Amino acid sequence: MFVTGKGGVGKSTVAAALGTAAAARGQRAVVCEVAGVERMPEGLGHAGVGYRETEMGPNLWAISIDPERALEEYLRDQIGSSTLYNLLFENRIVSYLAAATPGLRELLTIGKIWELAQLERRSPADAPYDVVIVDAPATGHGLGLLRTPRTFRDVARVGPIRRQADIIHSFVTDPRRTGVVCVALPEEMPVNETLELRRTLAGELGMELDAVVVNALYPERFSAAEAERIETARGANPSPAASAALAAALAEHRRARTQRTQLRRLRREAGDSLRSVTLPFMFEADLGLEAWTRLGLELERSL
Amino acid sequence: MSLAPFLEGREVVVCAGAGGVGKTTSAAAIALGMAARGKKVAVLTIDPARRLADALGLPELANEERRVDPERLAAVGVEGDGELWAMMLDAKRTFDALIERHAPDARTRDRVLSNRIYQELSSAVAGSQEYMAMEKLHELHLEGRYDLLVLDTPPTRNALDFLDAPERLARFIDSRSLAFFLRSNRRGMRLVGRGSIVLFSMLRRITGVNLLEDLSEFFRAFGAMTEGFEERARAVGALLASPRTSFVVVSSPAAAAVEEAVFFLRRLRESKLPFGAAIVNRVHRPSDRGTEDGDLEGALSSLLDDAGLARRVARNLLDMRALEDRDALGIARLSGELGGAPLLVVPDLDDDVHDLDGLARVNAHLFAAEGKATDAGRLAGSAPPS
Numbered sequence: 001m002f003v004t005g006k007g008g009v010g011k012s013t014v015a016a017a018l019g020t021a022a023a024a025r026g027q028r029a030v031v032c033e034v035a036g037v038e039r040m041p042e043g044l045g046h047a048g049v050g051y052r053e054t055e056m057g058p059n060l061w062a063i064s065i066d067p068e069r070a071l072e073e074y075l076r077d078q079i080g081s082s083t084l085y086n087l088l089f090e091n092r093i094v095s096y097l098a099a100a101t102p103g104l105r106e107l108l109t110i111g112k113i114w115e116l117a118q119l120e121r122r123s124p125a126d127a128p129y130d131v132v133i134v135d136a137p138a139t140g141h142g143l144g145l146l147r148t149p150r151t152f153r154d155v156a157r158v159g160p161i162r163r164q165a166d167i168i169h170s171f172v173t174d175p176r177r178t179g180v181v182c183v184a185l186p187e188e189m190p191v192n193e194t195l196e197l198r199r200t201l202a203g204e205l206g207m208e209l210d211a212v213v214v215n216a217l218y219p220e221r222f223s224a225a226e227a228e229r230i231e232t233a234r235g236a237n238p239s240p241a242a243s244a245a246l247a248a249a250l251a252e253h254r255r256a257r258t259q260r261t262q263l264r265r266l267r268r269e270a271g272d273s274l275r276s277v278t279l280p281f282m283f284e285a286d287l288g289l290e291a292w293t294r295l296g297l298e299l300e301r302s303l
Numbered sequence: 304m305s306l307a308p309f310l311e312g313r314e315v316v317v318c319a320g321a322g323g324v325g326k327t328t329s330a331a332a333i334a335l336g337m338a339a340r341g342k343k344v345a346v347l348t349i350d351p352a353r354r355l356a357d358a359l360g361l362p363e364l365a366n367e368e369r370r371v372d373p374e375r376l377a378a379v380g381v382e383g384d385g386e387l388w389a390m391m392l393d394a395k396r397t398f399d400a401l402i403e404r405h406a407p408d409a410r411t412r413d414r415v416l417s418n419r420i421y422q423e424l425s426s427a428v429a430g431s432q433e434y435m436a437m438e439k440l441h442e443l444h445l446e447g448r449y450d451l452l453v454l455d456t457p458p459t460r461n462a463l464d465f466l467d468a469p470e471r472l473a474r475f476i477d478s479r480s481l482a483f484f485l486r487s488n489r490r491g492m493r494l495v496g497r498g499s500i501v502l503f504s505m506l507r508r509i510t511g512v513n514l515l516e517d518l519s520e521f522f523r524a525f526g527a528m529t530e531g532f533e534e535r536a537r538a539v540g541a542l543l544a545s546p547r548t549s550f551v552v553v554s555s556p557a558a559a560a561v562e563e564a565v566f567f568l569r570r571l572r573e574s575k576l577p578f579g580a581a582i583v584n585r586v587h588r589p590s591d592r593g594t595e596d597g598d599l600e601g602a603l604s605s606l607l608d609d610a611g612l613a614r615r616v617a618r619n620l621l622d623m624r625a626l627e628d629r630d631a632l633g634i635a636r637l638s639g640e641l642g643g644a645p646l647l648v649v650p651d652l653d654d655d656v657h658d659l660d661g662l663a664r665v666n667a668h669l670f671a672a673e674g675k676a677t678d679a680g681r682l683a684g685s686a687p688p689s
Contacts, residue, residue: 006322006323007321007322007323007324008321008322008323008324008555008557008560009323012559075509078508078509079505079509084505101420101518102420102421138322138323152514155419155420155514155517156510156511156514157511157514158511159510159511159514160508160509160510160511161509161510161511161514162511162514188657190323221615221619222612222615222616226612229607229609229612230607230612230616233603233606233607236606238602238603238606239602240591241591241597241599241602242599242602242603242606243591244590244591244592244620245599245603245616245617245619245620246603246606246616247590248590248616248619248620248623248624249615249616249619249620251623252619252622252623283622283625283626284625
């Protein structure tokens, strides 16, 4: 399950919540960070997950995919002999090749994601996962990641890379095995990016966007009629404290209303075929594990 | 507080920060603010920012600068000699133009442009946007048509990628040794050791012959253009490190974004790059807390003549104050890392910022008149002229 969306919309939160929820249902789940940013929500209570799959709780694992380590692992697996491997990996030329080949980092990253999702893992000591949740890069780069295997398949024409890229491409574009969830905020730009992502996924890769998670939706605390009464009360010379409370209520009302306009637009433009789920805005500062699980289960139920 | 004194005399402003914190808006607002101060400013954006194009009243943002209609600027009170220009960076087209310019001859140029690795991957690669942003910045700076260039950095997960772009470009170019190696192998391997023969055959086993040949061709063609690239990478690095440039770190008050901003600040310091100011966007405005709330609910109840509504209004205030407190913590955390550099706070504007009016509203906070400080930081080091 790839979780993508515009920057700052809460992709990591949603990925972590989905992982927590899957684990709570007894599925062995792994949440993957990519692009070398080892930062998962602190709510999961850990810091510095590395390339090694790390157990975060019962059934819940996390990994941060580093393309260089993925290359090392891949080469080791391809070559078998460690003498030859050392010759190859420690060679300056090979590190140049790896650093300079356009798209190789993305290919290695998605290759590792694919490997995590296999029943038979590369190393027999690694147990298989029921679900792999990818905290993917923001929309544009996230799409690039999904597109990379096909590009390499087409460029390589023959040989092992072509074969492997083809396998990964088929896996990623198979709706029974791979899903894409877009996280958005109920604001104009993230809604636009969601609609754009959906068009591009369908147009370029023949993939469907499985669902959109609209995050941080303000509650509708005051009706329009109530907002009018609050506005009227502001003119009645209230105390400073009451005035602050009335202003805060109006601000909340405006934000909730603007957000719903965007939510309606998203649903209207996306049509009925796109599932959309909303998550409430969290006023609490830090979410504990319990809140994560609640969020995740709520999300899973709606999906 | 106003950004203006800190940007005076600068030729480049780079806006950096995590995704979704309002970098593009900040960059446009800074550009507008400096245009209002009589400068000829160009803002370079990387996002497919149709919104920004709309906001600036441009039909679209092309790969070259477009001027924002002076009448539109006048409508938001920006008049005088200043000019505002905007462009969107198209990585692929910039890359193509670069190759056309730097290829030593037509054959090399065509070889690169028609290479399949180049065609398929050069624009798809994460990082090529960063290279190209740097390239375009360098080009425009060299042309010297603008007083100030404001660069909105790419929406990468990792804001630091951007800083590494010139270095990575140089490393990329260093692949000419790779091209040499690959060429040698195809011509009989006389120039390389036996270890390399084994190496090459293993590489071929892993990658397949075609891919290796395309790669070899790609690197060889690129190798012929190394000088231009290296020279430019060095020049961009020097420009960014010089006092002509100012980095503006943009953040939201959210903990994750602030941590990213702090990380970036430290990185700037380590790299001895000129940091100018921090901007925190979408901050919940502190409400008036000067007076004791007393029986707030009672007071609201008599005002609204509705006990239930009064309870909800009072409850909502507590939630909003919790947000304000959370934002204040984030700002304090960032402020503590600034070493006295200015920090500008832009309040959450209820509405999305999506036009020049919106940018002008943001600017009221970025270029506030002296004495009407909205900041949480201190003025030190380079004090503004009185």
